Amino acid sequence: MPQNTNYNDSLLESQAIAYKERLNSWAIARLLPNMQRVIIARFRSRSDADGHLQRLRQLIPDASFVLVFDCQRDEAVI
Template identity: 65%
Template sequence: MPQNTEYKAPSSETPAKDYKQRLNSWAIARLLPDASREIVARFRSRYDADGYIQHLNQVVPNASFMVVFDCQPQEAAI
């Protein structure tokens, strides 16, 4: 059966993308020397963030990381 190749689906990626970003509220921040922070990764659960921070501490032992709850991820991006 031939397919309709001219059909364009409505572009609704933005609302879905915003929703997905809101799901990932737990983040790992790297503490920088100038007292600022840089978000390294985002997670849906604190448990996943804690597991990944243990891995980061083994791989990069001379850096400081902390788990943070980022309720407004788009405003906190550095």
């Protein structure tokens, strides 16, 4: 039986990477001076992100953290 071998490996690989990036939509960002932010970690679910955010606030009480839904990553993939 003939097989369809007319596919591009790099295209499939980039689609797999894009899908993997879309899984981690929740992020914890540390707020810095001058309206800057640094993404600390990404999570698949909000509850995971909330738990880590609570722990970070306990460990580093002087820092400002915020939980964000990173929808720009989804738009960049499309």
